[in-house]
Amino acid sequence: MNSERPRETGDLAGDPAGTGFLPADTFQDQVSVVTGGGTGLGLEISRGLAALGADVTILSRDPDHHGALLAEAGERGWRVTAKALDVREAQDVTRVANEIVAEKGKVDLLVNNAAGNFVCPSERLSFNAWRAVLGIVLDGTFYCSREFGRAMIAGDGGQIFNIVATYAWTGMPGVVHSASAKAGVLAMTKTLAAEWARHRIRVNAIAPGPFHSEGASGNLWPDEEWAERLRKGIPLQRFATAREIAAHSLYLCSPLCSWVTGECLVADGGGSLPTPWWTAGERVKRG
Numbered sequence: 230m231n232s233e234r235p236r237e238t239g240d241l242a243g244d245p246a247g248t249g250f251l252p253a254d255t256f257q258d259q260v261s262v263v264t265g266g267g268t269g270l271g272l273e274i275s276r277g278l279a280a281l282g283a284d285v286t287i288l289s290r291d292p293d294h295h296g297a298l299l300a301e302a303g304e305r306g307w308r309v310t311a312k313a314l315d316v317r318e319a320q321d322v323t324r325v326a327n328e329i330v331a332e333k334g335k336v337d338l339l340v341n342n343a344a345g346n347f348v349c350p351s352e353r354l355s356f357n358a359w360r361a362v363l364g365i366v367l368d369g370t371f372y373c374s375r376e377f378g379r380a381m382i383a384g385d386g387g388q389i390f391n392i393v394a395t396y397a398w399t400g401m402p403g404v405v406h407s408a409s410a411k412a413g414v415l416a417m418t419k420t421l422a423a424e425w426a427r428h429r430i431r432v433n434a435i436a437p438g439p440f441h442s443e444g445a446s447g448n449l450w451p452d453e454e455w456a457e458r459l460r461k462g463i464p465l466q467r468f469a470t471a472r473e474i475a476a477h478s479l480y481l482c483s484p485l486c487s488w489v490t491g492e493c494l495v496a497d498g499g500g501s502l503p504t505p506w507w508t509a510g511e512r513v514k515r516g
């Protein structure tokens with residue numbers, strides 16, 4: 230076993246997630262849509278899908294976020310398209326979904342990854358901020374699931390993959406907006422899995438622990454002191470990398486998990502497990 234401690238940050242020069250262990254044609258010709266696919270985890274999932282044969286469309290608000298993947302796709306011969314979309318805008322989601330289905334003829338996989346988050350005491354959270362996070366995470370996931378789900382129902386089925394967080398069921402002080410939205414997405418995962426199984430649509434999720442990304446590092450642990458406090462609560466004693474979480478995600482989306490639906494994989498280095506109240510080597514005193 231390699232005892233070297235993995236680095237917590239990825240770099241774009243590295244091999245795309247999943248390419249080391251999944252066959253090169255795992256997602257061959259699968260029309261895949263990734264919201265927030267230009268940065269962080271969404272970028273790593275998109276790179277992995279494209280490298281494994283998928284025809285990928287990334288959707289997010291800022292076209293500047295699309296440039297890195299489009300450039301890499303050009304160099305490597307991957308099929309990647311990008312469209313500007315704010316997933317909070319229902320009519321725009323419908324329009325863009327219709328465009329993609331018209332252009333590609335079908336949709337096989339939707340990854341609901343777009344999100345926004347920041348730490349704020351609940352008593353100080355503005356209604357606008359609450360609405361913004363719920364809008365992206367909960368509304369956006371439903372708008373995209375409904376529109377791309379309709380195309381899957383009309384076609385040969387497909388799958389939807391959602392990114393949640395362990396605080397969807399544990400709760401987390403300071404992120405009531407995100408925790409509430411992710412809890413809703415977890416319920417949506419199970420509900421749609423049960424409802425759309427008859428249309429041959431699988432719906433699963435992953436609940437990652439902390440990994441570095443522009444959004445997370447800037448808003449959730451703005452300096453190394455905060456990061457270290459967070460790291461101390463993780464039994465595996467490090468953050469994940471976005472590429473690592475992407476690899477777990479691609480495994481769940483691959484045919485290796487064809488019988489799995491309505492599930493959520495916890496990938497958090499043990500961070501949501503109970504912490505021991507004793508330390509190794511300590512004698513338990515009796516009597």
Ligand code: NAP
Pocket residue numbers: 264265266267268269270271288289290291292294314315316317341342343344345346365392393394395436437438439440441442443444445446471
């Ligand atoms: P990130 O790099 O900040 O990614 C967020 C993405 O969402 C960006 O690409 C952003 O692109 C897009 N986005 C935001 N608002 C949008 C909107 N209204 N419409 C469309 N796209 C929008 O963050 P990340 O850390 O990789 O997060 C990826 C996922 O992992 C999220 O679901 C997050 O909740 C989850 N997660 C992260 C962690 C962590 O520690 N990092 C832990 C647990 C779960 P634009 O700005 O171009 O719109």
